[in-house]
Amino acid sequence: MPINIAIKWGHRALTTVLLLIVILGGLFGYCGNASRNDLLVSQKQxxxxxxxxxxxxxDAGATDSDVYRYYLNKYLSDPMAVLQKSAPFLQADVGNATVTAVGDHVLVKLTGKVNSFSNSAFYYDGKTPVMPRIDLNAYASDPWK
Known part of the structure; x- marks a missing residue:
């Protein structure tokens, strides 16, 4: 009889621990995907x-470097509402990258630190899906300046 009680209590404890892990994992995932406090710096066709x-x-502090996010989309009358729900194709510490396009082929050239980059973006122009190809040409900034 005592072994049955130990098994029941062990099962209850394990179930409680696993439930807490799932709940805490969900909270951390939600907090990590919370909306960003960004300001629109520029928009260009x-x-x-x-x-x-x-x-x-x-919200970058004095010791944090600036973070600029680059998005591709169609013309948006209220861009921040849409961009908060979108993923940027480029995150860097500079906001002055040279970006040009030939049709749906986008060329990006920058000097600075690239935090993340994806060579494709996806959005809808009406009901038509648009997926521009993106080429990145990045140069490291001089660490001694």
């Missing part, structure tokens, strides 16, 4: 159907 939007993170 690259080609007929492709617009570039650049945002800057506003």
């Amino acid at each position: 690259l080609s007929e159907n492709v617009w570039l939007y650049v945002t800057k993170y506003q």
Whole structure:
């Protein structure tokens, strides 16, 4: 009889621990994907159907480097509402990258630190899916300046 009680209590304890792990994992995932406090720095038409939007993170402290996020989309009348729900194709510490486009082929050239980069972006222009190809040419900044 005592072994049955030990098994029941062990099962209850294990179930409680696993439930806590799932709940805490969900909370950390939600907090990690919380909306960003970005400010729209620039928007520019690259080609007929492709617009570039650049945002800057506003909550960087004195010891943090600036974070600029680059997005591709169609023309947006209220860009921040859409961009908060989108993934940037480029995150860097500079906001002055040279971005040009030939049709749906986007060329990016920058000097600075690249935090993340994806060579494709995806959005809908009406009901038409648009997926521009992106080429990146990045140069490291001089660490002694």
